[in-house]
Amino acid sequence: MAIFLTESDVEKLLSMSDALAAVEYALRDFGNGDAQNQPRQRVRAPRGVLHVMPAGWFARGYMGYKAYTAFRGGARFYFYLFDSNTGEYLAIIAADKLGQMRTGAASGVATKFLARRDAKTAGIIGTGWQAESQLQAVCAARALEKVKCFSRDETRRAKFAEKMAARLNIPIEPVASAQDAVVESDIVIAITTAAQPVVNGEWLKAGAHVNAAGSNWTTRREVDSTAVKRAHAIFADSVAQAKIEAGDLSQAVSENVIGWHQVQELSALVSSRATGRIGDDDITLFKSCGIALEDVAVGALVYERARAQGIGIELPF
Template identity: 40%
Template structure:
């Protein structure tokens, strides 16, 4: 079978957020069963470019592949490779910017499905970029939202983002002038920023809130303050191994003894019911850094549908 190339436009036609949440949930369940495996991200750099590489294998779904991308001061370029799980031959190369936006949002969607209160209706969203948009899509897949509150530092961008998100989801989206206005009423909070320092104060959190921290995946960056980590009774992440390398949100709390690695659960534990919310008053937290197995799970579905629909450009090897 020939190798195919799938563009960003192809990916947008082939999968949506509902698909992403389903395959992401399955991937984390397979991780819990010992049937899937994740290779933590590695990074190398020249003077001007950073190369990022991560990979995953799902034996139960017979899927394997990798994601590689480069970042500079001005751009990021993403590529996913998917292999046949039986022969080991390369099946497809996929442009993966949009795919990455979907799979990152989907992980927060899975965490929210299991850790937030089922009656959660208000989403507080901090950040107005592409990742923030798909985070909201994912939360709307798993909870019946009635209102989304949005904060970003640029007022014009905040207004435009809120308008676009309201059109996306047919939900009331209110641009707020302060972070406090977003956090205090929220049942679910998402942080999706590039901030190096905390973006809200933990003292603003109400009982029963669930938090998804999805912005930072460098040790020198954090979106969460110590008060938030103190208040969170259930703290989870996508991978402890990868968070050792990338979760700046945990660094100070670990050094001060507020957190310990033994008490940080993985999303695989959550998706299989090993860890769950015990009361409506608990504050819960999911820290996302992004795993290769997520890219493989969604990328494999993209390839399957592309084959069915005869989409993609055949490559000469």
């Protein structure tokens, strides 16, 4: 019988280090042809949007999809897991925390493979809930010594700095501008709802790595075309999905700053089928759209642990 797992269950069962390992493992299999991912599909209703994201991790015997609605009252996320060998329904998982962790984990994997090995500083723009897992994952990938954070609300950025400094045991300084957060940072994280760029490419130091993770609409972008142009290596968790969702890249393509042939799959990098950073002065860019395979990776892990520990509500099918 299938089980239902709550947000509380997910929080108990999933750590960031485990999410990082699961997402990296799934991306490696994807690069080797042992997984499949389909871009997000959207159904636009008069007052909101239904989003559906399917994928299969066949090397591990799982497939599933995340479905969520976004209406004026907020978003509701659920993930549905199946056995890819038998078609058996395995679980329905409340997927708000799941999504936060897998989005952070994808940026953590990109940071592991693209940032300078000696990266010590990071600047993060955005101090909301998703920013927490972004910073947590980057800190798991690199031994950071200092972080600067910026958001428009001075009180929120101060609270974020205090909270995350205590959680990660590193100094975090709230700063007065996006430029202050970016300048001299080895790793730059953009995780905002901004429609216009918050990262100016002229601010980036030589050797910086950028994770742009906040937007999945072509009408929005967090990094400007200068940042994209300066990047020696550009990766996305799905190029197909980036073409229909990533304004950071599609607008740069429209401006003839880059071509889509310059954007590579993160899975190809993880599976050693693509080259990322070559020199210490290279600027690298990861555009995260958030893909279904990442949901399958962490969803499968949570399901396995729940079964092993007897956690979950049995469903009548």
